[in-house]
Amino acid sequence: MLFPQQLVILRGGGDLATGVAYRLHKAGFPLIVLELAQPLVVRRKVALATAVLDGHIQIESLHAQHVETADHALQLAQSGKIPVLVAPQLLTIYHLPFTILIDARMAKRNIDTRIDQAELVIALGPGFTAGVDCHAVIETMRGHTLGRVIWKGSALPNTGTPGIVAGKGAERVLRAPASGKVEWRLTIGDVVQTGEIIGEVAGSPIAAPFAGVLRGLIAPGSEVPAGLKIGDLDARADVSACFTISDKALAIGGGVLEAILIHLNQQR
Missing domain, CATH: 3.40.50 (Rossmann fold)
Structure with a gap:
């Protein structure tokens, strides 16, 4: 050292x-x-x-x-x-x-x-x-x-707005649609299509706004307030990027x- x-x-x-x-x-x-x-x-x-x-x-x-x-x-x-x-x-x-x-x-x-x-x-x-x-x-x-x-x-x-990555900005961020416990159907690294249900918060579904890779998801079971950032969707088709810095x-x-x-x- x-x-x-x-x-x-x-x-x-x-x-x-x-x-x-x-x-x-x-x-x-x-x-x-x-x-x-x-x-x-x-x-x-x-x-x-x-x-x-x-x-x-x-x-x-x-x-x-x-x-x-x-x-x-x-x-x-x-x-x-x-x-x-x-x-x-x-x-x-x-x-x-x-x-x-x-x-x-x-x-x-x-x-x-x-x-x-x-x-x-x-x-x-x-x-x-x-x-x-x-x-x-x-x-x-x-x-x-x-x-x-x-x-x-x-x-x-x-600015309150995420930087543009592969043409996507604010829509890259998945936010809690309601207050409550987060439950996921998919996991980090999964590829999703537009409109696919990723999970839910207190029964309110979370749908993919565009096709891409789930780069991040808050820990399942987390109690979150409405509007909190709970996921990150990447339009780039590089799954390996989900697992590297x-x-x-x-x-x-x-x-x-x-x-x-x-x-x-x-x-x-």
Whole structure:
């Protein structure tokens, strides 16, 4: 491990956070992922948060394991593994010797991140101001500036509309038609046709708006409010993309790695 003294706390274990974890783990940083007790991730096959639900998960060369305590998480991180700890608040890990904190929760707003929480605090996407809330912000919007490091100011504002992929935008996102429990008839990686019933929420059916591949589905049995994002449909016919880290996630991860290396270089 190249940077054993630079422990990273990664808040969030969704698909974009997993791209960050991939870059940092490959580069030799020990890291601990913090998640909710009931993760609401959609791209479960490429999200480290899935370890909370299943106990562990293998994503490409990454293997993550759910742990119960901060001390166990530290032990695993120092051995080169990726622990996932349920810790919505930072209180349970403040005694750990971390130097880098990354807010990768993608809340599109600052929930509780402060610039004084670590030697280097990095945040992903809109809702943060570099130099005020954190030291650096990473651009997360698709386009020319994706993955760029912002040392002063903010990322592009949230448009509320997903980026266009294969000619599809907002319709790529499957949302809960009602409040209640999610039940699926199909699974991630399945190919669907326009109008095909994918599942239901509290008896209200969810139909595919176009033909494509189910890239993500929230965990079956999840209790969700109406309107919540619960699925991701991809018009591209590449089933393998459902099970590998996306170009967007890796670009963002590259930006995080750049910010960390700049910080460490300035300390020399």
